[in-house]
Amino acid sequence: MLRELKADDSRFRAVIFRPGLNLLVADRTAASTDDQSRNAVGKTSAVELIHFLLGAEKTPLVTRRENKETTFELVMDWPSAPGGRLSVHRSGKNHAKVHVDPDILGHEPDALIQRGGTITVKEWRSALERELFGIREPDKALSGRLLLGFYLRRTEKNGFAEALKPNTPTSRHLATANLCHLFGMDWSLAARYGELADREQIRKKLGQATDDPVWKDIVGKSGDLRGQLTVVDRRISDLREQIADFQVVPEYEEIRREAERVNSRIRELSEADVVDRRNLADIERSIGESGEPGHDYLERAYEELGVLLGDQVRARFDQVEEFHRAVVRNRRQYLDEEAAVLRERLAASERERGELGERQAALLRTLNEGGALDTLTVMQGALAKEEAQREYLRRRLDAARTLEQSRRQIDQEKAALEEEVQRDIDDRREQEQQASLLFNRFAEYLYGDARAPYLAFQAKRSHLDIELKLEADDSTGISNMKVFCFDLTWAVVAHRAGRGPDFLVHDSKLYDGVDERQVARALELAVQVTREEGMQYIVTMNSDDLAKAERLGFDADPYVVEPRLNDSEHGGLFGFRF
Numbered sequence: 001m002l003r004e005l006k007a008d009d010s011r012f013r014a015v016i017f018r019p020g021l022n023l024l025v026a027d028r029t030a031a032s033t034d035d036q037s038r039n040a041v042g043k044t045s046a047v048e049l050i051h052f053l054l055g056a057e058k059t060p061l062v063t064r065r066e067n068k069e070t071t072f073e074l075v076m077d078w079p080s081a082p083g084g085r086l087s088v089h090r091s092g093k094n095h096a097k098v099h100v101d102p103d104i105l106g107h108e109p110d111a112l113i114q115r116g117g118t119i120t121v122k123e124w125r126s127a128l129e130r131e132l133f134g135i136r137e138p139d140k141a142l143s144g145r146l147l148l149g150f151y152l153r154r155t156e157k158n159g160f161a162e163a164l165k166p167n168t169p170t171s172r173h174l175a176t177a178n179l180c181h182l183f184g185m186d187w188s189l190a191a192r193y194g195e196l197a198d199r200e201q202i203r204k205k206l207g208q209a210t211d212d213p214v215w216k217d218i219v220g221k222s223g224d225l226r227g228q229l230t231v232v233d234r235r236i237s238d239l240r241e242q243i244a245d246f247q248v249v250p251e252y253e254e255i256r257r258e259a260e261r262v263n264s265r266i267r268e269l270s271e272a273d274v275v276d277r278r279n280l281a282d283i284e285r286s287i288g289e290s291g292e293p294g295h296d297y298l299e300r301a302y303e304e305l306g307v308l309l310g311d312q313v314r315a316r317f318d319q320v321e322e323f324h325r326a327v328v329r330n331r332r333q334y335l336d337e338e339a340a341v342l343r344e345r346l347a348a349s350e351r352e353r354g355e356l357g358e359r360q361a362a363l364l365r366t367l368n369e370g371g372a373l374d375t376l377t378v379m380q381g382a383l384a385k386e387e388a389q390r391e392y393l394r395r396r397l398d399a400a401r402t403l404e405q406s407r408r409q410i411d412q413e414k415a416a417l418e419e420e421v422q423r424d425i426d427d428r429r430e431q432e433q434q435a436s437l438l439f440n441r442f443a444e445y446l447y448g449d450a451r452a453p454y455l456a457f458q459a460k461r462s463h464l465d466i467e468l469k470l471e472a473d474d475s476t477g478i479s480n481m482k483v484f485c486f487d488l489t490w491a492v493v494a495h496r497a498g499r500g501p502d503f504l505v506h507d508s509k510l511y512d513g514v515d516e517r518q519v520a521r522a523l524e525l526a527v528q529v530t531r532e533e534g535m536q537y538i539v540t541m542n543s544d545d546l547a548k549a550e551r552l553g554f555d556a557d558p559y560v561v562e563p564r565l566n567d568s569e570h571g572g573l574f575g576f577r578f
Contacts (some may be wrong), residue, residue, distance in 0.1 A: 001536040002503050003085065004075040005049060011575030012070070013563045015046060020530040021523065021559040022538040025546055026508075027566040041565040042573025043540035044155050047507050050074060051152055053088045055098070055125040055145060059156075062092030066578055069093055077502075078104065080131065088124075098124040132501045133181070133494075141177045141191035146170065150179070150487065151501065155509040163468055163483045173197055176464050182494040184431040185457065186424045190464045192417055197462070200410050225397040232390045239383040262360045269349045269356070276349075280342040287335045414461050421459035432457050435493055442485040442529075443470055446521045447478075455489065476513040484510060484522055492533050503536040511541060516548030523549050527559070 006014035015024060026041045048061050053074035061067065071091040078086035081102050089099040103117040104127060119127075129135040129144035149166030153159035157167035165175045173194030180187035425432060436455045443453030451471040458465040470482050487504060494500030511519055526537045546556055565572055 001077045001501075002050065002074065002505075002538065003077065005046060005053075005073070006075075007070050007072045009067075009070045009574070011570070013042075013565075013573055013575055015561060015563070015573070017536065017538060017561060019534070019536055021526045022536065023523075023546065023556060023560045024538065024540045025543055025556075025560050025564050026540070027543045027564055027571075041567055041571065043508050043542075043565065045573055046540060047152055047154055047505055048156065050505065051148070051154065052095075053090055054148055054152075055121055055128055056148075058092060058095040062095065064092075064578070066576075067092055067574070078131065080104065096121060100124070134499050135181075141174065141187065141194070142181055143174075143178060146174065146178050147182070147500070150182075151491070151503065152505040153483075153487070153507065153510070155507045160480060160483055160507075160509050163486045164466055173463060176466065179466060179490060180464070182490045182500055183435055183457075184493065184497055184499065185428055186421075189417065189421045189424055193463050196410055196413055196417065199406070222397055222400040225393055225400055229390060229393050229397065232386055232393060236383065236386045236390060239386065243380060243383065259360060259364060262356050266353055266356050266360065269353050273346060273349050276342050276346050280339055280346070283335050283339045283342070287332060287339070418459045418461050421464055425457045425459060431493075435489055438489045438492055439468070439485055442488055442525060443482070445525050446481055446485065446518050453485070455486070477515055477518065480510050480512065480514055481518050481522060488525070488529060488537075491535070492529060495533060495535055502534060503538065505538045506540075508540045508542055508545065510539070511545050514545075517552060519545060520549035520552040520554045523554055523556070523559075 001019060002017045004014060004016050006012060024043060024046060026043050045061055048059055049072055052059060052062055053072060062070075062072070069091070071089050074088045076086055076088065077084055081104055083102075086104065087101045089101070090097070097118050098121055100117045100119060105119055105123065125144055126138070128148070129138075129142070133142075133144055133147055135142050135144065146166060149157070149159065149170070153166060159166050161168060164179065165172065171194060173190065177187045177190040177194065180190045439455035440453050443451065447453070447470065453470050454467075455469075456467045458467055468482055468486055470478060484506070487506070491500065491504045495502050511522075514522075523539075526539070529535065530537050550556055569577060
C-alpha cells in the first residue's frame with residue numbers, strides 16, 4: 001500500500017494514506033471567484049507525483065522552476081524491506097537517480113565507491129516489476145511502467161478514454177498482454193498478436209514500396225523480375241555459346257595489321273589503275289588522230305591567188321613533207337610504246353590485286369574464325385557480369401515472392417494463433433469465470449442486473465478481445481463506471497494471485513458526468529471490496545461530486561484524507577500557486 005506523499009519543501013502539504021478507501025478532496029472556498037478553479041489545486045498533480053516516484057519519466061510538473069530543486073518522497077509498503085516500509089526519494093533536478101531507504105538492492109559494503117540507496121531509474125523499475133508484479137524474467141511484452149499506468153490512470157495521458165488501454169499511444173496488443181498477466185491468462189499468446197501485427201505492417205509498407213519509383217528497383221515485383229531474368233538468361237546463353245566456339249589466334253594482332261596493309265595496297269593499286277586507264281585512253285585517241293602530212297592545200301591556195309609554183313618550190317615542199325612524215329612516224333612509235341607500257345602495267349596491277357584479294361580473304365577468314373586473347377577475356381568478363389546480375393535478380397525474386405507469400409503465411413499464423421488462444425481460454429476457464437463474476441458483481445451493484453453486464457475473453461483473428469459489456473453503455477458516465485468496474489476487477493484478481501500490488505488510484509476525471517447514485521454506489525463498493533480484499537483505493541474528487549454521494553447517504557468523513565485541498569492561495573497540494 002501507499003502510505004505517504006511528501007516533499008522537502010515546507011510549503012508542500014503532505015498526504016497520508018491508509019488502507020481501504022482514501023478520498024483526496026478539493027473544496028471550493030466561499031471566497032473563491034468565478035475565475036478560480038479547483039483544477040489547479042493538486043488533485044491530478046498528486047497522481048503525477050506518485051507516478052514520478054514509481055519510475056515514470058520526468059514531467060514538466062517536477063522540472064519547472066518552482067519545483068526543480070524539490071525532492072519528493074513516497075513512503076510505501078515493501079514486504080522484503082526491514083520493517084516492511086520503503087521511502088522513495090526523487091527530484092526533478094536529478095531525475096535520473098532514485099534514492100531508496102533502506103537499500104533494497106543490497107550494495108556491497110566493501111565496495112570502493114559506496115552507492116548507498118541511490119539507484120538508477122532502470123534499476124528501480126526492475127525492482128518494481130519483481131516486487132509488485134512478480135515479473136522475474138525481463139520480457140519486452142511485459143512492462144512494470146505500463147502496468148502501473150493501469151493502476152494509476154492519468155488524466156494527462158488520456159487514461160480514461162479506453163478501459164483496455166492506460167493511455168492513447170499504447171499498442172492495443174501490448175496493453176492486452178499486460179492485462180492478461182494480471183488476469184492470469186497466457187500473456188505471451190496475446191503478445192504474439194502484436195508481433196504478427198508488426199510483421200503485417202512491415203509487409204504492407206514493403207508492398208507499397210514496390211510502386212514507389214525510388215524503391216521499386218530494390219524491392220520489385222515478382223512478375224517484372226521474372227521478365228528481367230528471362231532476358232539475362234538469354235544473354236548468358238549467347239555469351240557461353242560464343243565463348244565455347246571462340247578460338248584464340250596467337251598472332252591475332254600481326255594478322256590484323258597485315259590485313260590492313262593488304263587492304264591499303266589494294267586501294268593504292270585501284271587508284272593507280274584509274275590514272276593509267278585515263279592515260280591509255282588519251283594515247284589511243286592521239287594515235288587515231290595522227291596522219292601523213294600533205295601540201296595539196298597550198299597548191300590550191302596558190303592557184304586561187306593566180307600564182308604558179310615552180311619545180312624548185314615543189315621540190316622544197318617534198319622535202320618538208322618527208323620530214324613531217326618522219327616526225328609522225330616517230331610520234332606514233334612513241335605512243336604505241338607508251339600504250340604498251342600502260343597495258344602491261346594494268347595487267348600486272350590486275351594480277352597483283354587478284355593475289356592481294358585472295359590473301360585478304362584468307363586473313364579475314366582467320367580473324368573471323370578466331371580472335372585475340374584480350375577479346376576472349378572481355379567476353380568472359382561480360383559473362384561474369386551477367387551471371388552476377390542474374391544472381392542479384394534471383395535474390396530479389398526470392399524476396400519478392402516471400403513478400404507476396406507473407407500475406408498468406410501471416411493469415412495462416414493468425415488462424416493458428418486464434419485456435420491456440422481459444423484453447424488457452426478454454427483451459428483457463430476458471431480464471432475467466434472469476435473475472436467475469438467479479439465484473440458482473442461490481443456492475444450490477446452500480447446499475448442492477450437490467451444491463452446484463454459481463455466480461456469475456458474472445459480469441460479473434462487479429463487480436464485477443466477482452467469484451468466488457470454494459471447494455472446502453474454509450475454515455476460518458478456509464479463508460480467511466482465501466483472503467484471503474486473493470487479496474488476493480490483486474491486489481492482484485494491480480495492481488496489475490498500475487499501478480500499485482502494492493503493499491504488502485506483514480507483521478508477525479510473518472511467521476512465526470514456520472515450520475516450521483518452511481519457515484520455513491522461506486523464509493524460504497526470501493527469500501528466493501530478494499531475491506532474484503534485488504535486493499536487500498538485512492539481517488540481524488542471535487543467536493544461537489546462527493547456531495548452527490550453524501551446526499552444519497554454515503555458517509556464520506558471516515559475516508560477523507562488530510563489535507564483537504566482548496567482553491568485558496570495556500571490551499572493547494574504544493575502550498576502555493578504556480
